Amino acid sequence: MSLRITLRTTGRVLNQIRHDPRTIALILLVPSLLLVLLRYIFDSQPAIFDRIGLMMLGIFPFISMFLVTSIAMLRERTTGTLERMLTTPLHKLDLLLGYGIAFAVLAALQATVATSVAYHLLDLDTEGSLGTVMGIAIGDAVLGSAVGLFTSAFATSEFQAVQFMPVVVAPQILLCGLIWPREEMIGWLQAASDVLPLTYAVDALLEVSAHTDATDQMWRDVAIVVGATVVALLLGAATLRRRSG
């Protein structure tokens, strides 16, 4: 492990994205546009927008960073750059953390735009602070990156990689409490929901929604999201094999 190599890898990943303005625009603007859409869907029920819109602030960064990271990592594998990297002094964790930090930076920008739009233009209302919501959104993005890094190991083409989105992400969105309260779900679905990390990401946001100050439950949720991120990164490192057949 080397801090210098990790940070240079972060710089390299950000440089790659810098050369792709359309991707930057999509990452920064799409969540905000979808929030506008939601705001007017629930035009007659602002309280529902306060709940759904807030949850989406945590779900968007998870989805977009999952997709971007899994494709980026798949490209490293298919173009041979990964194999070449692994013959250099670069440590596997340098690579994974380098990616994680790069996408955390992007997620921070995305979350700044989306939360600003939600609070200032769309009148989203929460008891807790905007800063806390942004912090949780960034954590969700890094979780998405880590899960994306791991799942990319199971894809051999970009076709497969995008199909992992419905497999890995969609169930988490359906079960996290977005479309129906978790406590009203049938028992085994609640149990499934309990082991999916996005559930805690969304729950943390709902805590911010209901309480002015950070609650113990929110901290517990954040800790679980961080823990799941670390586990996904370690699993990801295990999939990076230096030798292949």
Added chain:
Amino acid sequence: MANAIQVDDLVVHRGGKPVLRGISCAVASGTVTGLLGPSGSGKTTLMRAIVGVQKVRSGQVTVLGLPAGSPRLRRRIGYLTQDPSIYADLTVRENARYFASLYGTGRRAADQAVVDVGLGDAAKQLVSTLSGGQHARASLACALLAEPDLLVLDEPTVGQDPVLRHDLWQQFHALAATGTTLLVSSHVMDEASRCDRLLLLRDGGLLADDTPDELRRKTDTNDLEESFLRLILALRDQPVEVA
């Protein structure tokens, strides 16, 4: 002279088929050794085994006195893959500087390596906009700037114009003169004459391990292409014993 690479009875299977059938050879330090043979003869697989990214079935590969793939070797080996493996969505210079940071060689070395492969004018160009030959050279620059003890170059001069190829070979020899060991694969026989020593591979077996002059003398021809052919024909009637 000590050997930079020692290969003992190396057997590699890929996709269930034998690709290397028990190869033994050595590469002396500070030399330019050519690895020649037709496409599919096992050149790339042998190189992958030497840099430590190939799963091997049996046999041993020792590089700079350590087992191939040892973490300590990663700082001392530069590897150029056959398909240029650099980032297409970065500029040439950004690629070089990133690789330089991995080896800790610094920005100046990176910029110099880009100039050395004749891409000084294209340094700010995105790799995806380069021609095939330029792309390959950009990838080569990233291998050279490792300032390694051993450079493993898989077909570094494919598709390059003759003047550039000449320059690159001069650079390879200049590196060897400073003590760097180079293993260079090619399927172009006219490059063979530029090597200090040749390893000829065919069908996963080692056909010859000689200097170009010895090879010419033994096969009684001045043309290395012809030498290769005569070696194959000589062996056809008496099948090689392979693992």
